[in-house]
Amino acid sequence: MVYTELSTFSGYWLPKLEAELCALLSNDEPAVACHYDMMRYHLGWLDEQLRPHDFPAGKRVRPLFCLLACAEVGGDPAQALPAAAALELLHNFSLIHDDIEDGDAMRRHRPTVWKVWGMPQAINVGDGMFTLAYTAMQRLACRGVAAETTLMALDLFTQACQALTEGQHLDMKFEACPEVKVAEYMRMIEGKTAALAGASIAIGALVGGATPQQVSALHCFGRSVGCVFQIQDDILGIWGDPKVTGKAVGNDLLRRKKSLPILHALHHPQIGAQFADLLAAAPEPEQLTSVLALLEQAETRAFAEAQLQRQHEIGLSALTEALGEQGADSALLAFATGLLHRQA
Amino acid sequence: MVYTELSTFSGYWLPKLEAELCALLSNDEPAVACHYDMMRYHLGWLDEQLRPHDFPAGKRVRPLFCLLACAEVGGDPAQALPAAAALELLHNFSLIHDDIEDGDAMRRHRPTVWKVWGMPQAINVGDGMFTLAYTAMQRLACRGVAAETTLMALDLFTQACQALTEGQHLDMKFEACPEVKVAEYMRMIEGKTAALAGASIAIGALVGGATPQQVSALHCFGRSVGCVFQIQDDILGIWGDPKVTGKAVGNDLLRRKKSLPILHALHHPQIGAQFADLLAAAPEPEQLTSVLALLEQAETRAFAEAQLQRQHEIGLSALTEALGEQGADSALLAFATGLLHRQA
Numbered sequence: 001m002v003y004t005e006l007s008t009f010s011g012y013w014l015p016k017l018e019a020e021l022c023a024l025l026s027n028d029e030p031a032v033a034c035h036y037d038m039m040r041y042h043l044g045w046l047d048e049q050l051r052p053h054d055f056p057a058g059k060r061v062r063p064l065f066c067l068l069a070c071a072e073v074g075g076d077p078a079q080a081l082p083a084a085a086a087l088e089l090l091h092n093f094s095l096i097h098d099d100i101e102d103g104d105a106m107r108r109h110r111p112t113v114w115k116v117w118g119m120p121q122a123i124n125v126g127d128g129m130f131t132l133a134y135t136a137m138q139r140l141a142c143r144g145v146a147a148e149t150t151l152m153a154l155d156l157f158t159q160a161c162q163a164l165t166e167g168q169h170l171d172m173k174f175e176a177c178p179e180v181k182v183a184e185y186m187r188m189i190e191g192k193t194a195a196l197a198g199a200s201i202a203i204g205a206l207v208g209g210a211t212p213q214q215v216s217a218l219h220c221f222g223r224s225v226g227c228v229f230q231i232q233d234d235i236l237g238i239w240g241d242p243k244v245t246g247k248a249v250g251n252d253l254l255r256r257k258k259s260l261p262i263l264h265a266l267h268h269p270q271i272g273a274q275f276a277d278l279l280a281a282a283p284e285p286e287q288l289t290s291v292l293a294l295l296e297q298a299e300t301r302a303f304a305e306a307q308l309q310r311q312h313e314i315g316l317s318a319l320t321e322a323l324g325e326q327g328a329d330s331a332l333l334a335f336a337t338g339l340l341h342r343q344a
Numbered sequence: 345m346v347y348t349e350l351s352t353f354s355g356y357w358l359p360k361l362e363a364e365l366c367a368l369l370s371n372d373e374p375a376v377a378c379h380y381d382m383m384r385y386h387l388g389w390l391d392e393q394l395r396p397h398d399f400p401a402g403k404r405v406r407p408l409f410c411l412l413a414c415a416e417v418g419g420d421p422a423q424a425l426p427a428a429a430a431l432e433l434l435h436n437f438s439l440i441h442d443d444i445e446d447g448d449a450m451r452r453h454r455p456t457v458w459k460v461w462g463m464p465q466a467i468n469v470g471d472g473m474f475t476l477a478y479t480a481m482q483r484l485a486c487r488g489v490a491a492e493t494t495l496m497a498l499d500l501f502t503q504a505c506q507a508l509t510e511g512q513h514l515d516m517k518f519e520a521c522p523e524v525k526v527a528e529y530m531r532m533i534e535g536k537t538a539a540l541a542g543a544s545i546a547i548g549a550l551v552g553g554a555t556p557q558q559v560s561a562l563h564c565f566g567r568s569v570g571c572v573f574q575i576q577d578d579i580l581g582i583w584g585d586p587k588v589t590g591k592a593v594g595n596d597l598l599r600r601k602k603s604l605p606i607l608h609a610l611h612h613p614q615i616g617a618q619f620a621d622l623l624a625a626a627p628e629p630e631q632l633t634s635v636l637a638l639l640e641q642a643e644t645r646a647f648a649e650a651q652l653q654r655q656h657e658i659g660l661s662a663l664t665e666a667l668g669e670q671g672a673d674s675a676l677l678a679f680a681t682g683l684l685h686r687q688a
Contacts, residue, residue: 031514032513032514034513035509035513097467097468100464100467101467102464119463120444120445120446121513123441123444123467124441124445124509124512124513127470127474127505127508127509127512130471130474131505131506132506134478134505135502138495146491147492147495148491151491158475158478158479162472165379165472168471169378169379169468170376187375
């Protein structure tokens with residue numbers, strides 16, 4: 001498959017995914033309508049006054065990975081739609097709770113659920129969406145997926161949920177922690193980003209009829225894609241073009257975010273101490289040039305890109321293991337590569 | 345089975361349940377140990393400094409219902425242990441989040457998780473425990489339960505989770521709501537209390553090999569038991585003996601809690617307005633006598649007890665439908681009746 005086919009694939013399957021999500025969130029009981037309306041607001045289907053609206057949705061990366069993996073191993077993506085919906089709901093549940101935990105008032109240019117309806121209702125809305133993700137997963141069995149396969153898919157799903165909460169635990173712990181090692185950071189993103197990407201692809205492949213070896217190799221491919229995605233995010237957070245990212249130059253430096261490049265520089269034997277001093281004083285935009293010069297000296301960008309390249313190669317090798325020569329031409333790889341080459 | 349057998353049953357199975365819970369929460373990775381330690385703290389196994397301790401545990405009502413139902417239909421409770429553990433974890437996850445949502449600083453005479461480790465970590469600890477509840481449920485398939493039966497049990501479990509978040513949504517909505525009808529209150533406790541009691545018994549019966557008709561009737565019995573339990577709680581919240589409950593006389597009146605008796609009095613055609621005035625002014629302990637006299641005049645206690653009796657009868661009839669004559673002698677009924685006759 002080439003990229004034009006990828007857009008055909010998305011164009012065909014994403015509306016079906018939206019219909020699946022819509023059906024999962026439908027509720028006929030007026031007494032609890034507001035509980036589900038808050039979920040619909042978060043997904044961009046309603047505005048703050050709960051009037052129908054069509055805000056830009058997320059990129060649906062995880063469902064697409066799931067459906068593509070299913071197709072790639074010769075399965076029918078229609079059977080994987082409930083899992084694709086479950087993965088999107090799981091991701092969105094985690095965003096609702098993350099926004100509370102991080103105190104973020106805005107997401108996708110709109111007030112977050114807790115900002116509009118308060119923290120107590122928002123926690124519960126997240127719990128409700130988490131539950132609906134399981135409702136969705138369990139629908140696999142109604143689409144002709146064997147009970148044993150559905151249970152295996154549920155195992156992969158629940159492992160990803162567990163990794164997600166472990167990753168979030170580490171992320172919050174690191175914020176209060178003066179010293180975070182690069183290896184600890186990698187462990188955190190494996191939980192917070194990579195596990196769900198891996199599960200998305202593994203579940204799609206499983207439902208599509210892949211062998212256990214293929215499922216395992218594609219799981220590994222997906223985890224690498226997740227790591228690549230996060231490291232690319234970290235690189236863009238410092239060196240991204242503000243015109244494309246919509247964020248300030250060196251945004252992560254100004255926010256003193258513990259991203260991979262920043263942790264590398266903090267631990268650098270030559271410039272570490274000086275970099276730490278500059279960062280501790282919360283650099284002003286006009287000091288950015290000297291901070292960036294330090295990163296240049298420490299070859300921080302080259303380090304981050306080497307990590308990214310390493311994950312990319314692990315991923316490619318796993319993909320070849322799963323799909324053979326076909327892997328290089330797969331829409332899965334085209335989609336993953338598209339994410340890697342994004343500029344925002 | 346008679347009551348002495350019930351205590352034999354608990355004495356035999358509760359330690360096995362604790363072992364199952366313990367295994368589910370075990371984790372060998374030091375990086376995320378604290379995530380699981382906070383769960384162990386909540387369950388009473390560790391103190392605030394994360395040192396081993398043995399605080400009084402919860403009553404394990406839901407796991408016992410599950411194991412008893414399994415035994416009652418002729419099944420082996422060992423097979424239902426993962427589900428029993430899942431139900432306890434689900435209940436405890438909901439307590440962790442409820443404590444944040446309600447701002448409660450104490451639970452079982454100890455500071456709540458959010459009070460010790462802060463709200464962001466506590467939300468995530470709850471999410472982690474919710475996930476472990478599913479890990480537990482999925483273990484049914486490893487204990488010889490057929491894949492199709494495990495999926496049916498998961499369906500019952502997820503339906504209960506959904507009802508739980510709907511009930512919690514209503515509970516929070518009612519707090520900010522001047523007018524709550526008795527029927528709305530009953531809908532709330534069906535979600536918040538009855539659904540999980542119903543699922544506990546239905547899942548135990550399903551795993552134990554009950555017919556679909558038995559599962560359905562026992563589900564109904566469990567929901568009634570949950571309602572009876574909550575209404576009894578509401579009655580004790582006003583008329584309970586302070587020496588037994590450990591709470592002040594008329595505790596719910598002083599806290600202006602929207603419980604069943606209070607809603608009945610608020611809607612009473614004769615005393616409603618006067619009662620509302622007294623309650624709105626936040627009654628002092630010395631005004632309690634006149635508030636209680638109003639409730640007497642409105643026959644509020646008799647109303648609540650009639651509701652309780654009604655639920656009790658629905659439950660008994662469902663139990664007879666499920667178990668026939670054997671129902672009247674069942675340990676399930678003995679356990680449910682014990683909960684009904686509790687004084688605290």
